[in-house]
Amino acid sequence: MPALLLEGARVPVSRLRSRGASLLRSREASVAAFTVALGVSLHVATGRFFSLENLTNVLLDSATTAIVALGMTLVILTGGIDVSVGSMLGVVSVAVGYATAAHWRLVPVSLAGIATGLLLGGLNGALVAYGGIMPIIATLGTLSILRALTFQLLRARWISDLPPTLQPLGLGTLLHVPVATWVALALAAGVVYLTTYRPMGRHIYAVGGNAEAARLAGIDLTRVTLLVYAITGALVGIAALVYVGQTGIVQSNTGAGFELQVIAAVVLGGTSILGGRGSPLGSVLGALLVAEMKNGLILLNISGLAEGMVTGALILLAVGADLLRRRGRW
Amino acid sequence: MVGVTRGDRLLRLVASDRPRFLLGVLLLAVAVFALTTPDFATLYNLFNMTQYGVEIGLLALGETLVIISGGGSIDLSVGSILSLSGVVLGLLTMQAHINVWVSALLGVLAGGALGALNAVLITVVGIPALIVTLGTLYAYASAALVLTNTVPISGLPAGFFVLGQRHVLGIPLQVVVVFLPVALLLHYLLRHTVFGRALYSVGTNEVAARFAAIDVRAVRFWVFTVSGLLAGLASAVMTSRVASARPDAGMGYELQAITVAVLGGTSIMGGEGTVLGTILGVLVITVLSNGLQLAGVHPIWQLGTVGLVLVVTVLVNQWLLRHRVGVL
Numbered sequence: 001m002p003a004l005l006l007e008g009a010r011v012p013v014s015r016l017r018s019r020g021a022s023l024l025r026s027r028e029a030s031v032a033a034f035t036v037a038l039g040v041s042l043h044v045a046t047g048r049f050f051s052l053e054n055l056t057n058v059l060l061d062s063a064t065t066a067i068v069a070l071g072m073t074l075v076i077l078t079g080g081i082d083v084s085v086g087s088m089l090g091v092v093s094v095a096v097g098y099a100t101a102a103h104w105r106l107v108p109v110s111l112a113g114i115a116t117g118l119l120l121g122g123l124n125g126a127l128v129a130y131g132g133i134m135p136i137i138a139t140l141g142t143l144s145i146l147r148a149l150t151f152q153l154l155r156a157r158w159i160s161d162l163p164p165t166l167q168p169l170g171l172g173t174l175l176h177v178p179v180a181t182w183v184a185l186a187l188a189a190g191v192v193y194l195t196t197y198r199p200m201g202r203h204i205y206a207v208g209g210n211a212e213a214a215r216l217a218g219i220d221l222t223r224v225t226l227l228v229y230a231i232t233g234a235l236v237g238i239a240a241l242v243y244v245g246q247t248g249i250v251q252s253n254t255g256a257g258f259e260l261q262v263i264a265a266v267v268l269g270g271t272s273i274l275g276g277r278g279s280p281l282g283s284v285l286g287a288l289l290v291a292e293m294k295n296g297l298i299l300l301n302i303s304g305l306a307e308g309m310v311t312g313a314l315i316l317l318a319v320g321a322d323l324l325r326r327r328g329r330w
Numbered sequence: 331m332v333g334v335t336r337g338d339r340l341l342r343l344v345a346s347d348r349p350r351f352l353l354g355v356l357l358l359a360v361a362v363f364a365l366t367t368p369d370f371a372t373l374y375n376l377f378n379m380t381q382y383g384v385e386i387g388l389l390a391l392g393e394t395l396v397i398i399s400g401g402g403s404i405d406l407s408v409g410s411i412l413s414l415s416g417v418v419l420g421l422l423t424m425q426a427h428i429n430v431w432v433s434a435l436l437g438v439l440a441g442g443a444l445g446a447l448n449a450v451l452i453t454v455v456g457i458p459a460l461i462v463t464l465g466t467l468y469a470y471a472s473a474a475l476v477l478t479n480t481v482p483i484s485g486l487p488a489g490f491f492v493l494g495q496r497h498v499l500g501i502p503l504q505v506v507v508v509f510l511p512v513a514l515l516l517h518y519l520l521r522h523t524v525f526g527r528a529l530y531s532v533g534t535n536e537v538a539a540r541f542a543a544i545d546v547r548a549v550r551f552w553v554f555t556v557s558g559l560l561a562g563l564a565s566a567v568m569t570s571r572v573a574s575a576r577p578d579a580g581m582g583y584e585l586q587a588i589t590v591a592v593l594g595g596t597s598i599m600g601g602e603g604t605v606l607g608t609i610l611g612v613l614v615i616t617v618l619s620n621g622l623q624l625a626g627v628h629p630i631w632q633l634g635t636v637g638l639v640l641v642v643t644v645l646v647n648q649w650l651l652r653h654r655v656g657v658l
Contacts (some may be wrong), residue, residue, distance in 0.1 A: 081583070127641065132648050134598050136404075140589050141641035148634025156630075256582075260406075260464060273460050274402065305480065308472025315465040320455050327456075 013208055027270025027278075027322065031285040034318070040146055045186070046299040054295065056178055060171070060246065060293035063180035064239040066088075068258070069265040069283040070184075070191045071121075071232030076266055077195075077207050078228050079208045079275030080135035084124060085236050085262055087146035089255030092116045092240035096166070097159035097250035106165055114237040120146065121233015125226040143259070151252045159250040170245020180242045185285065187235065191280040204228060208275030264311065265290050348595025351647055352610040355639075356617060363621035365527045368623050372499065381494070381502035381571065384509045385412075387609065388564040389587035390594070392557030396459075397591055398520075399553045400533030400600020406463040407448060408587055410470035411561035412568070412580030415441040417474045419566060420575030421481030430490045434569075438562035444470060445558015452554060453547040456647050459554075462520035466486055467584065474577040484574035494571030504567045512563070517605040529553065533600030590615060614639060 043049035068085050075082045096113040104112070119144070122263025127138040173177040195201035203224050206214040215221050244250060269286030293314055295309055389408045396405045419437030422428045428436070434503045444466070451462040462507045496503040518527040532549045540546055546554035561580070594611030596603030618639060619632040 025499060027642075042380070066500065108505030113475040127645070131641075131645050132652070133644050136588075136598055137644055138641065140585055140592070141644075143486050144589070144637025145634050145641070146637075148631050148637070151630035152628075207334075214393065263464060264468075267461050273458050289333060303476065305475040306472055308470075309476070310470035312465040312467070312472070315461060315468070316457065319457050319461050320451070322454055 003293050011298070023205050026070045030322070031269055031282060031289060031318070035285060035292060037059050038289070040063075042232055042292075042296045042299055048299055049296075052176060054137060054220055056173065056176075058288070058291050058295045059178050059181045061294065062287045063178065064243050065258075065290060066184040066287035067187055067235050067239040067242065068232070069269070070260045070280050071228070071235040072262050072266050073269070073271050073278060073280045073283045074116055074191070074195070074204055074228040075232055076263075076271050076273060077204050077208045077278055078224060079211065079277055080128065080225070080228070080264070081273075082121075082124060082139045082229060082232055083136065083259045083263075084139040084142040084146060084256035085118075085232065085259075087143045087150065088117065088120050088233060088236045088256040089240050089243065089258050090150035090252070091120060091146050091153070093244050093250045093254045094153045094159070094236050096240050096244045097162065098153075100162045100165050100244065101159060103163060106169070109165060110169075110238075110241055115239045117233040117235070117237025117240065118230055119233065121236065122226065122230045124233065126230060126231030129222045129225040147256070148177045150201065150254070150325065154250070154252050156252070158252070160248065162244070162248050166241055166245030167248070168245070170242050170247075171310070180246070183238065183242065187238065188280060188284050191231075195274050195280060200224070205276055208277075210276070218247045253290070261290060262287075267317060270322070348647065349604060349607040349610050352594065352614055352643070353605065355643060356610060356614050358457055358588055359614065359617050359621065363617070363625070367621060367624045370621055371549070375620070375624070377497075377500045378502065379616055379620040380505045382620070383612045384502070384504045384584065385564040385568045385571075386511065386586055386590060386615070387509055387612040388560045388585055390590035390608050390612060391513065391605065392560035393587045394594065394596050394603050394605065395516070395520075395529070395553045396557050397588075397596045397598060397601060398529055398533045398603045399550050401459075401550070402454075403459045403533075403553070403600065404463065404548065404588065404598075405445075405448065405554060405557045405559045406460065406584045407444070407466040407470055408561040409580035409583035410467045410474070410585060411441050411558050412443045413474040413577055414444060414470045414477075415562040415565040416575035416579050417477050417483065417577055419569055420486065421477065424483055424484055434490070435564045436631045437560060437566055437569075441562020441565065442555055442559035444474040445561070446551070448558065449551040449554035453551045470632060471578070471581065477487050478575075478577040480577055482574045482576040482625045486573065486575075488568070491570050493574055494569075495573075504571070508563065508567055512560070513605055513609060520605060525549070525552070530601055533602070537603075586615075586636060593640050593643060594614055 038048055048054055068089070072082060072085065091154055092113055094223055095116045096109060099109045099112050124139055124142055127133050127142070128135050131138065148231065167269060169179055169183070174182055195204060203214065203219045206217065206219055207221060207224050211221060243254070265286035266278070266283045267286070269278070269282030269284070271282060294307060297304065297310060351508065356412050360371075367598070370377060389412065393405055396403050415437040418440040419430075419433045422433035422436055423430045448459075448466055452459050455502060477607055477657040492503065493507070494504055520529065528544045528549050531542065531544060532546050536546055565579065568579055582603055591603065591608050592598060593614065594603070594607035594609070615636055618635050621628060622632060622635060
């Protein structure tokens with residue numbers, strides 16, 4: 001914020017106003033406004049939304065999605081996609097689950113989880129960057145392979161009765177806010193720093209905007225591609241730690257369908273599926289919105305079965321309205 | 331062209347065309363299973379296993395059409411349409427007491443309507459296909475669950491099971507009366523009609539197609555509608571084969587359908603893909619899962635195999651094209 005104000009102080013008032021207007025018009029602002037409006041309506045309707053307990057639930061529910069959505073944003077910004085994150089979450093959760101069950105301490109378990117995720121993400125990156133396979137195809141492949149691997153590693157059982165090693169990370173709170181949310185926020189700050197202030201971050205946008213132009217400008221496409229998938233893998237590793245800490249159980253279908261929830265959060269947050277346009281912050285807000293909506297169904301006593309109808313309608317409404325609005329303005 | 335041997339030329343012939351490459355993979359797989367697995371190469375098994383490819387094959391054919399139309403077109407909702415059409419079939423038969431065959435027809439049409447709804451959101455409102463069908467993937471699946479309260483619909487009249495459980499000359503009936511006619515029709519549509527040519531041209535270069543007076547939006551509208559119809563058809567076949575309509579019947583099928591279409595040589599960029607390629611893709615997947623099952627490989631690896639085959643096939647194909655055969 002201060003950087004924006006400082007920069008704004010040096011530009012004429014008219015441009016300042018247009019900058020303020022563009023901030024308000026930004027997708028993040030409309031997602032944030034929508035999130036608040038939905039929260040207020042839910043509170044008016046049920047009187048229970050803005051309680052500490054309920055808000056904590058919403059934050060806990062959104063943390064894993066938000067963490068992985070940060071990485072997915074980078075991947076989608078380059079014009080790629082990673083549909084394997086759900087299966088990856090399954091495999092890493094198994095690794096983390098076994099390590100926890102073997103009474104590893106928090107730090108080694110965390111390092112093992114992140115390393116496993118990094119490795120799997122790196123595999124996706126290598127298939128895309130070196131193998132020359134289209135991202136959707138490569139990650140569709142690893143989606144199936146890693147899901148089978150999850151089954152194989154669990155041998156048709158599930159891991160439960162885990163020691164509480166990861167519980168502080170999954171369920172603990174710090175200053176009334178879940179630790180998992182602090183983790184998500186810290187990671188978000190890191191990713192925003194990367195995309196805004198680091199050359200690599202600008203390269204990510206450049207590759208998604210026009211890969212050929214980026215290559216001609218001397219950007220190493222292979223390196224950028226490898227990096228975004230590897231980061232996503234590492235973030236899945238962190239999300240798996242949170243997930244196992246929250247649920248205390250790992251099953252063969254752990255993470256199934258998670259990829260769509262993450263993509264929904266990114267898309268709701270305003271990142272263009274065509275690449276080159278979007279922001280990690282928007283995706284975090286998108287993840288929050290998805291969790292808030294799920295929570296709303298519970299508060300309103302609507303059957304959980306209808307969740308998909310509401311999520312689906314929400315995605316279409318948010319993106320459709322944004323599109324129509326933008327078209328009207330142009 | 332120094333040192334081009336006959337082997338290189340053969341390799342080039344195979345690698346330059348995905349259906350040919352897949353045919354090679356298929357023959358190899360059949361040969362390996364025939365030599366290593368006693369029950370594989372029986373006429374009964376070879377015919378009988380095709381029934382498992384019908385449903386995924388129908389979805390993959392729809393996906394092929396959609397992906398050919400380009401501009402990022404993809405249909406993630408086919409699995410959910412399959413589930414919801416089956417529920418429509420089941421409810422119309424069991425609750426509204428409509429004749430089961432009429433219900434099946436209405437179920438297929440419901441699939442078409444759901445596809446058309448996707449199509450309207452994509453072509454009229456202008457939301458990217460990936461986002462529209464991601465949204466309807468959730469919405470249709472959830473509608474199927476709400477309508478049935480998650481309870482599968484069974485007790486359908488036994489006469490309906492003919493479609494999915496009988497054989498003619500040892501070949502499963504659904505292959506003969508549903509899959510082959512549909513495949514032939516679509517092959518004709520793509521290769522010998524104005525619509526087919528328009529479809530490839532829209533997928534290859536949308537702007538050029540528009541300048542050639544092709545109604546790009548109409549083409550895209552129809553491919554998504556047809557994809558929905560085929561998902562409805564797959565649902566009727568599946569309901570008949572397993573004798574009940576499960577509200578989650580199509581869960582996860584969308585990714586398998588896309589996998590098969592891509593394996594068959596459909597380019598995700600649009601403008602490329604054939605019915606024959608997709609059929610070969612289904613055959614490869616079907617033979618592999620059947621062979622592995624007979625060889626005693628744990629069923630959980632059948633899913634993994636689909637992924638492995640996809641990645642390895644595309645990787646090997648790419649590698650052959652790049653390193654062994656040079657630029658074509």
